Amino acid sequence: MDLLQLQYFKVIAETGSLTKAAELLHVSQPAMSAILKKFEQSLHVELFDREPNRIHLNQTGEIALIHVNNILHNIEQMKADLLSAAQQNLTLRIAFCDPGARWYCVPRFSVAYPEITIEDELYEGTENTKLLRERVYDLIVTPEKLQSQKIQSLPFLSDRVFLSVPTDSTLAKFKSISLKDIPAQPLLYPQIGGHFLAQIEMVIDKNKYPITLVKNEYNITQHLIRTTNFLATISTLSMDLRNDGTHRTLIPMSDPELNVTYHISFLKSNKEKIKTFLTWAKELTAKFDITDTES
Numbered sequence: 001m002d003l004l005q006l007q008y009f010k011v012i013a014e015t016g017s018l019t020k021a022a023e024l025l026h027v028s029q030p031a032m033s034a035i036l037k038k039f040e041q042s043l044h045v046e047l048f049d050r051e052p053n054r055i056h057l058n059q060t061g062e063i064a065l066i067h068v069n070n071i072l073h074n075i076e077q078m079k080a081d082l083l084s085a086a087q088q089n090l091t092l093r094i095a096f097c098d099p100g101a102r103w104y105c106v107p108r109f110s111v112a113y114p115e116i117t118i119e120d121e122l123y124e125g126t127e128n129t130k131l132l133r134e135r136v137y138d139l140i141v142t143p144e145k146l147q148s149q150k151i152q153s154l155p156f157l158s159d160r161v162f163l164s165v166p167t168d169s170t171l172a173k174f175k176s177i178s179l180k181d182i183p184a185q186p187l188l189y190p191q192i193g194g195h196f197l198a199q200i201e202m203v204i205d206k207n208k209y210p211i212t213l214v215k216n217e218y219n220i221t222q223h224l225i226r227t228t229n230f231l232a233t234i235s236t237l238s239m240d241l242r243n244d245g246t247h248r249t250l251i252p253m254s255d256p257e258l259n260v261t262y263h264i265s266f267l268k269s270n271k272e273k274i275k276t277f278l279t280w281a282k283e284l285t286a287k288f289d290i291t292d293t294e295s
Helices: 003-015 018-025 029-043 059-089 099-112 128-133 195-207 218-227 236-241 275-287
Strands: 048-051 054-057 091-096 117-122 139-142 151-166 185-190 211-216 231-235 248-252 259-267
Touching (some): 003 018, 003 029, 003 059, 018 029, 054 059, 091 099, 099 117, 099 139, 099 151, 099 275, 128 139, 128 151, 128 259, 139 151, 151 195, 151 275, 185 195, 195 231, 218 231, 259 275
Parallel strands (some): 091 117, 091 139, 185 211, 185 231
Antiparallel strands (some): 139 259, 151 231, 151 259
16 A cells, blocks of 8 residues: 555545546546455455446445545655645844844845744844743853853954044044043934943943944944934944045044954754754854854
8 A cells, every 4th residue: 555545545535437537637447446356455444335427435435534634634744744844944033232233144144044044033132042042042242251161152253332423523534533532422223122232321421421322224224324424323233334425534432342252042952953054153253353262
């Protein structure tokens, strides 16, 4: 008995005709008769009452059809379940602590491995370890190493904030600059959240610097950067998506809070699923000249 016999038996039973079944399945009638005969022999019973030009299920055949339908349904369900599992293995759920790292990584990885789907989110909470353990995410990019025996954290990408100033600004002469060097004035920042925004807000509030953060939608902020003399910030990893124009100079910021090495963290037990991303990440780590002392 094989799957082909089950499928052919079902069609014969539903059509009540070897001829019609043969036409539907694109086989010859003699071949169809031979398959049915072999199927009945394997079960040691006859499944049909035969009449000239027509056959129909007998009582034994009706019982057989119930089981065959269940078997074929289970086979289709198995295929669906296996396909779903395979697709899950080709989907990586990644949380990023800052939009810059997210914008930098997702397009590049997707181009390198288009067969793998990335489901990415910005996450700024404190339950990174819990979310990995519960497999809400396969990977989390954080500004620090996660401390857990079940989790591995590897240095990933470095990022740094720059101050975007008009070329005719008195600040343009600085080779590097700190938030404390900025006189009282607005500082543009897109309303996108993330690690660096939290750091800038923290430093300003802690030291009571006379800087007013002006937060708008990304497109509005971009327009203001290109059309006004307001100061703005940008990070190394977010430069791909920003064009501040030729009338601006980018000055590296010296505040230690605005310079970071991100870590990529994952469950050790989930390492096989994410091995492709880890290989790709290792190449980026080498490009950024980050020493991996934990692999």
